[in-house]
Amino acid sequence: MNDPASKQNPAWAWSDPATVPGMNRRSFLRATVAAASGLAAVAALAPLRELKNFTSVDEFLQKHYTELTPEEMARVLKRIEDEVEKQYGLRPHVRDYKPMNGVEFVYCLNLTRCIGCRKCVHACVAENNQSRSPEIQYIRVLKMPNGTFDVEKAEHNYAPESVPEPGFYYMPVQCHQCKNPPCVKVCPVKATWKDDDGIVVIDYNWCIGCRYCEAACPYWARRFNFTAPSIPKERLNPNMSYLGNRPRQQGVMEKCHFCIQRTRAGRYPACVEVCPAGARKFGNILDPDSEVSHILKDKRVFVLKEEVGTLPRFFYYFEI
Amino acid sequence: MNADTKTAAVLIASAVLFLALAAAFQRDLWGRPAALPAIPLVDPVFTNPAPTRVSAADLKRTGGDMTDFECNTCHELNKPGNLRFDDKGQVVLPKEHGELVMHHGRNDRNNNCFNCHNPLNREELLTKDGHKLRIWESTRLCASCHGPTYRDWELGVHGRMSGYWNRALGPFTRVDCASCHHPHAPIFAPRPPAPGPHPLRPAAVPPARQHASH
Numbered sequence: 001m002n003d004p005a006s007k008q009n010p011a012w013a014w015s016d017p018a019t020v021p022g023m024n025r026r027s028f029l030r031a032t033v034a035a036a037s038g039l040a041a042v043a044a045l046a047p048l049r050e051l052k053n054f055t056s057v058d059e060f061l062q063k064h065y066t067e068l069t070p071e072e073m074a075r076v077l078k079r080i081e082d083e084v085e086k087q088y089g090l091r092p093h094v095r096d097y098k099p100m101n102g103v104e105f106v107y108c109l110n111l112t113r114c115i116g117c118r119k120c121v122h123a124c125v126a127e128n129n130q131s132r133s134p135e136i137q138y139i140r141v142l143k144m145p146n147g148t149f150d151v152e153k154a155e156h157n158y159a160p161e162s163v164p165e166p167g168f169y170y171m172p173v174q175c176h177q178c179k180n181p182p183c184v185k186v187c188p189v190k191a192t193w194k195d196d197d198g199i200v201v202i203d204y205n206w207c208i209g210c211r212y213c214e215a216a217c218p219y220w221a222r223r224f225n226f227t228a229p230s231i232p233k234e235r236l237n238p239n240m241s242y243l244g245n246r247p248r249q250q251g252v253m254e255k256c257h258f259c260i261q262r263t264r265a266g267r268y269p270a271c272v273e274v275c276p277a278g279a280r281k282f283g284n285i286l287d288p289d290s291e292v293s294h295i296l297k298d299k300r301v302f303v304l305k306e307e308v309g310t311l312p313r314f315f316y317y318f319e320i
Numbered sequence: 321m322n323a324d325t326k327t328a329a330v331l332i333a334s335a336v337l338f339l340a341l342a343a344a345f346q347r348d349l350w351g352r353p354a355a356l357p358a359i360p361l362v363d364p365v366f367t368n369p370a371p372t373r374v375s376a377a378d379l380k381r382t383g384g385d386m387t388d389f390e391c392n393t394c395h396e397l398n399k400p401g402n403l404r405f406d407d408k409g410q411v412v413l414p415k416e417h418g419e420l421v422m423h424h425g426r427n428d429r430n431n432n433c434f435n436c437h438n439p440l441n442r443e444e445l446l447t448k449d450g451h452k453l454r455i456w457e458s459t460r461l462c463a464s465c466h467g468p469t470y471r472d473w474e475l476g477v478h479g480r481m482s483g484y485w486n487r488a489l490g491p492f493t494r495v496d497c498a499s500c501h502h503p504h505a506p507i508f509a510p511r512p513p514a515p516g517p518h519p520l521r522p523a524a525v526p527p528a529r530q531h532a533s534h
Binding site for chain 1: 327331332341342367476479483489510514
C-alpha cells in the first residue's frame with residue numbers, strides 16, 4: 001500500500017494497466033471498484049426517477065393569495081389552466097371568484113327529510129373534482145338510531161339494500177364554515193382563512209400539508225391528499241375556481257367550500273341541487289326573504305357540538 | 321491501518337452496499353407498496369339532479385305523453401261512479417286500475433278516490449271547498465289539506481330548489497309536489513343508497529363495524 005506508483009497516478013482514471021505507464025494491478029483494481037460503486041450508486045438511486053411533477057419555478061415563487069395583484073392572479077390562473085390542460089387534455093375555465101357584497105352564506109339541513117341516500121356525497125365529488133381512487137369525499141353521512149345523538153357511535157359505512165332503514169336517521173356532516181374556525185387558528189402559514197361571505201377557503205398553493213387543521217377541526221371536515229388525486233379525464237368538471245375545485249396536488253389539504261364556483265356566481269351548491277328529498281337548504285342569511293332566513297326564524301335549528309364554540313354556519317333541524 | 325487501506329476498505333464496502341441495493345431494487349426484494357385496488361366509479365344515476373318522479377305537470381310542460389290522464393276515454397262524464405269497499409273498509413279497485421296503490425296517509429284510511437278526484441269528471445281534481453283543478457294543477461289540491469307544508473314550499477323551505485339562490489343573477493326552479501311524492505303513496509319510497517366511503521385498505525374496517533351496518 002506504500003507503493004510510490006499509486007501515489008503518482010491517481011486511481012480515478014479509466015485506463016488499461018498494460019498500456020498506461022505507472023498503472024499497477026492495485027491501482028487498476030481500485031479504479032474498477034470505484035467505478036463499479038459509482039454505477040451501483042446510480043442504480044441504487046433509481047427509485048428517485050419515479051419522482052415527477054416537480055413544482056414549477058413560477059409556482060414556487062408565487063405569492064400568498066392576498067398579496068397577488070390582479071395581473072399576477074391572471075397569470076396564475078393561466079398557468080393553472082395550462083397545467084390542467086397538460087395533465088387532462090381538457091382546457092378548463094379557472095376563475096378567482098370573490099365574495100359578493102352583502103352576502104353571508106348559511107346552510108340548513110333538515111334531518112327529518114334526509115333519507116341517507118348519499119347522492120350529495122357523489123354530486124359533490126363530481127362537482128369539485130375530488131380524487132376518485134383513493135377516495136376523497138367532503139360529506140360523510142352518519143347513521144344513528146332514532147332517539148340517540150352520539151356521533152362517536154354513528155355508522156358511516158352502512159350499506160343496506162335500501163334507505164331509509166326503519167328506526168334510524170341520517171346526519172350528513174361536512175365543513176361547517178365556522179365563524180370562529182379552529183382550523184384557521186392553527187394554520188402556521190395562513191394557507192386557510194375565512195372570507196367575507198363566511199366561506200373558509202384554502203390556497204392549495206400555499207398549504208404545506210402539516211395537517212394541523214385536520215387535527216383541529218371538531219367536525220372531521222378536512223381531507224388530506226396523501227397521494228396525487230386521480231380523476232378520470234371524462235369526469236373532470238371544467239368550471240373551476242382558484243380557491244375551490246381546481247385539481248389539487250399531492251400533499252395539500254382540501255374540504256367543502258360551499259361550491260365557490262357555483263355559489264359565488266349566484267347558483268345553489270351541487271349537494272343542494274341533487275338532494276332528492278329537498279333536505280338541504282342554502283342561501284344568504286342577510287336576505288330576510290331567503291329560505292335559510294325563514295328556516296332560522298321558523299324552525300328549531302341547532303348546531304353540531306355547540307359547546308366547542310365554533311359558531312358554525314351549518315344548521316340542522318328536525319320537523320314533523 | 322494506513323490511509324490507503326482505509327480508502328480501499330471504504331470503496332469496497334460501499335461498492336458491495338450499492339451493488340446489493342441495486343440488486344435488491346432490481347429484484348424488488350422487499351416489494352413496492354402493492355397497488356391499491358381501484359375503486360369503481362360511481363354510477364352516474366347517483367349524481368343526476370333530476371327529480372324522483374315525472375309529474376303530470378312535468379309531462380305537460382315538456383310535451384310528454386298525457387294519454388294516461390285522459391280518463392274520459394273510458395269513464396262517462398257527469399256520471400258519479402260507484403266505489404265498492406271490502407269488509408275492512410278498504411276500497412276495492414277494479415281490475416282496470418289494478419296497478420294503483422292506495423297508501424295516502426299513514427293509516428291507509430284515505431282510500432276514497434273522490435277525496436281528490438272529481439266524481440263527475442275524472443280528468444279534474446276537486447278540493448273539499450269545491451275548486452275544480454286540472455290534473456296538472458295538483459299542487460293547489462295538496463295545499464288545500466297540507467297548509468303548513470304548502471306555506472313552507474312557497475317560501476322554498478320545503479321541497480327541492482335548483483338554479484340560482486341569487487334571484488338577481490338568474491332563474492330558480494321549484495318543483496311541484498308530485499315531482500317527488502306519488503299522490504297515491506306520498507311517503508318517499510326506500511331506494512338503494514349510493515356506495516359508501518371505500519377505506520384505503522379494505523381490511524382497515526374492523527369486522528364488527530362492517531357487521532353493524534347490516
